[in-house]
Amino acid sequence: MFRQHENNYASPHSEFLSELRRIVLQKLSEDDFGVNVLAKEVRLSRSQLHRKLKSLTGKSASCFIRETRLLHASELLKENNNTVSEIAYKVGFSSASYFNKCFHDYFGHSPGAHKHFPNWQNKPETEFKSGIRIKPCPNLYHRLSRHIWVIIVAILLVVLLLFLWLWI
Numbered sequence: 001m002f003r004q005h006e007n008n009y010a011s012p013h014s015e016f017l018s019e020l021r022r023i024v025l026q027k028l029s030e031d032d033f034g035v036n037v038l039a040k041e042v043r044l045s046r047s048q049l050h051r052k053l054k055s056l057t058g059k060s061a062s063c064f065i066r067e068t069r070l071l072h073a074s075e076l077l078k079e080n081n082n083t084v085s086e087i088a089y090k091v092g093f094s095s096a097s098y099f100n101k102c103f104h105d106y107f108g109h110s111p112g113a114h115k116h117f118p119n120w121q122n123k124p125e126t127e128f129k130s131g132i133r134i135k136p137c138p139n140l141y142h143r144l145s146r147h148i149w150v151i152i153v154a155i156l157l158v159v160l161l162l163f164l165w166l167w168i
Contacts, residue, residue, distance in 0.1 A: 013056050016042075020053075024068040028092045035061040069093065070106050077115040084111045 023041045027033040038061060039049040049061050057064065069091040076087045088099035088111075103111045 016052075017056065020064065021068050024065050025072060028069065028072065028090065030092075033065075033092060035065065038065065066102060067106065070103055073099070073103065073111065074107065074114060077111055084115065087111070 020038065020042065023038060024033075027037065027041075030037070035046055035049065039046045042049065044052065046061070053059060053061050053064055059067070073087050073091045076082065076090065077084070082090070084100070085096040088096045091099075093099035093102070100111060103114070107114060
């Protein structure tokens with residue numbers, strides 16, 4: 001399913017990541033599937049799984065699961081006629097609005113646009129220290145970088161007000 005991404009793995013740990021991805025895809029429809037279940041499936045503790053994924057990909061286990069779900073949803077959107085909500089529930093999201101938000105954060109466009117324009121170019125992949133090429137998981141830094149100009153203007157206004165207050 002993820003042949004294009006698996007070919008980019010240059011790490012001896014690619015079998016481990018492929019196995020994790022296979023487990024996530026196999027258990028997508030289970031309501032209680034999460035990091036604890038994934039850790040139990042690979043016979044690691046939750047913290048061991050987190051450390052191993054963090055060292056290999058630079059991401060947490062929950063981010064890995066979310067990205068696997070989003071990549072699978074991307075393929076489903078391109079190849080079948082289900083609605084975005086149906087696909088969101090198929091890949092394990094319990095809320096269609098949260099799915100839309102995650103999808104937009106990850107791919108840079110809505111799932112509806114992705115469905116109607118399947119040739120969208122996705123964000124460039126990032127290479128992590130282990131040599132694995134995967135898209136980064138959005139985090140606070142990525143969200144703040146989109147609005148950095150607002151933060152800069154606010155800081156400048158505060159400095160200007162302090163300067164004026166001290167001057168007068």
